[in-house]
Amino acid sequence: MTLRVAIVGGGPAGIYAADILTKSETDVSVDIIERLPAPYGLVRYGVAPDHPRIKEIIKALGRVLAKPEVRFLGNVDFGVDVKLEDLREFYDAVVVATGAKADRELGIPGEELTYGAADFVSWYDAHPDDPQEWPLDATSVAVIGVGNVALDVARVLAKTGEEMLTTDIPDHVYEGLKAKTITDVHVFARRGPAYAKFSPLELRELNHSPNVEVIVHPEGFDVDEHGMEHIGKHKAQKMVLDTLANWVGRDPVGKPHRIHLHFAEAPVEVLGRDGRVTTLRTERTHSPNADGNVEGTGQHTFWDVQGVYRAVGYRSTALPGLPFDERSAVVPNDEGRVLDLDGRPIPGTYVTGWIKRGPVGLIGHTKSDAAQTVEHLLAETTPTATAREPEAVDAYLAERGVDVATFDHWERLDQHEIALGEAAGRTRVKVATREEMLRAGR
Template sequence: MTLRVAVVGAGPAGIYAADILTKSDVDVSVDLFERLPAPFGLVRYGVAPDHPRIKEIIKALQRVMAKPEVRFVGNVDFGTDVKLEDLAEFYDAVIFSTGAMADRDMRIPGEDLKRSYGAADFVSWYDSHPDVPQTWDFGDGTHTAVIGVGNVALDVARVLAKTGDEMLVTDIPAQVHAGLKAKKITDVHVFARRGPAYAKFSPMELRELNHSPNVEVIVHPEGFEVDDHSMEHIAKHKTHKLVLDILANWVGRDIEGKDHRIHLHFMEAPSEILGENGEVVGIRTERTELVGDGSVRGTGEFTDWPVQSVYRAVGYASSPLPGLPFDEKNFVIPNDGGRVIGIDGEFVPNTFVTGWVKRGPVGLIGHTKSDAAETVGHVLETTTETATARSTEDVDAFLRERGVDFITLTDWEKIDAAEIALGEAQDRLRVKLPTREDMIGAARA
């Protein structure tokens, strides 16, 4: 008999899990459930639009979705349209790969001021996520702060600094272009609590920061400190050494006088977001110093930076799922190698996780392959055939009875074709359909 598996979340983690399942020696059938009408998760709605090379991964994901053993079932919201007990009727095992799309807080004063933003919200806006507002409030400020030293921080800083017209070669729809074109930001200040040897940028992302003809990248020498432990660290981590070399080459170089600037400040820990009349007017940082073991401590020397907005890129967080346990401290579903652990400490039968909801938002997209392999191994080892209704017709009939207007792979291909057609009309590869209604309309055309 065919092993039936539901995967909730059709981003890279979920699609990799489906791929590994289909390559096993077991006869399987996999349904990929996704709450959006479009698949690909983080690749479509978390990667900056001016990173087309990274989005090449979509081609590989599409090949998996085209397998006869795999079905795409989009526009289905877990917890509302279908619950865990419902899935247990149709599937022998359920894998949750819902990712992490919420922002972590810095827990400093002023974080709730107007124009104090989480990076995830900004990314969702410029990536045209259909469930977020279509506009963004940049205000009239010319200076902004970005907190964090990861690739998301670089994406946010780059999009904030670039002109709107520079982004028009990407897949952004009209309202995102209009918002970026209207912003008045000239200077983006990126703050890092530790030194440059510990920055988590990837070398490619960092180099791309310097590719815009309109944006100057300035690495400030104050705080650009490297001690013995830093040297030991980069000797063990080739990527960190490459990043440090790039940054070192930028310190003190000649300024070309471009109209927009990204300032990289190391050894500055944000301590408070300053406000007046409920709005951001600045950020206060404390100079830190290296301790000698990779950590830093505050020096008691504070600086106030006049900025009119703040974007925190200090990490994503997964959200709880109805009917499943959740670790509120680490923002993951408790698990052992992908097997979900209930509040009683026992394994939840035939229930698994993979991706960021399993291990937290760390690593690049490619790292989810090995993660999915571990989870799928447990699925194949521990799952017994328990579903009572086993056909795709049963699933479809259930969803229709619930009034769910679900999206199939054929429907998604119509959406995809509509976006490509919009792009061709503007000499672009594609233009995203920004709303859920737009996408479903294209699928039903």
């Protein structure tokens, strides 16, 4: 008997799980249930538009979705259009792979005045469920964080709208970036440069814009014995440190926009007036021991900025019908088996990706993560579904009035976006609203 599996989430984690399932010796039928009318999750809606190279992974993911054993059911909202108990009627196992889209918090006074990096990324990546306006009327802004998302946010805030017009951004994003008044973007790291989490390539690309100057401030740019020990164990971070060191003290060349990198400066308070940011207060830090943690020195600096962006990590959110650990922001699990409140595995219920392990790791981690979950699923799952035919799911969704977007719909939308791009002399122009996505897919 064919094993029926539902995967909730059409990003890389869910698609990799589908790929591993279909390559197993077990006869399987997989439905990928996705809230949006388009697949690929954060590859489509989390990668900066001026990094099309990274989106090449979509080609490999698309080959999985095109497999005859796999169906894509887009525009289906888990918990609204279909509940977990409903899925148990149609599937022998359910794998949740919904990732992480919310922003982690800083936990400092005035945080309510700040912007989440994930929200800004959703805006410039034209997420169909997010507003099409974004306030960009500041002159100087701060970005808190030292990961690649922080670099993406800083780079997009600093670059001109004309530079970004070569990418897949739709008109409303271009108009917003074209009208922005930002000249200076200050990026703050709590720790020293030896602990920066930028990837070497992402960091070097920061310096490629003809309109943006990168300034590494020497204050706080110290590498003590603990930092040297750390980079000795991490080759990529040594490459990052070498790049940063080459930029410290460079003579300015007079470009109109600047990205300032500040190390050993921890945000402690955001000040504002009439609901708008006026000042960020930071405290100089130092690392007292080898664990990389920092302590404040009591030396404070007040920065004249009109906006603050939090880029300190993504966070998963709770899902209807599933337990959730608010502290670690994951679904409690044992190697992908979802655990109930008593720590016992819930039959036929699994997780993979960031909702399983937290928002850490690269694509390679996602593949191995999915393999671990699928191994347990195949070893433990027996046929339990009572309505086993795919048509039963289709009929259920049709009765509820759900306008399902299939993989055929996505391929038509994909071609529509490529055609829009060709007309504008670009590779693609992204469709920005759910209604237009569904119309183009039809």
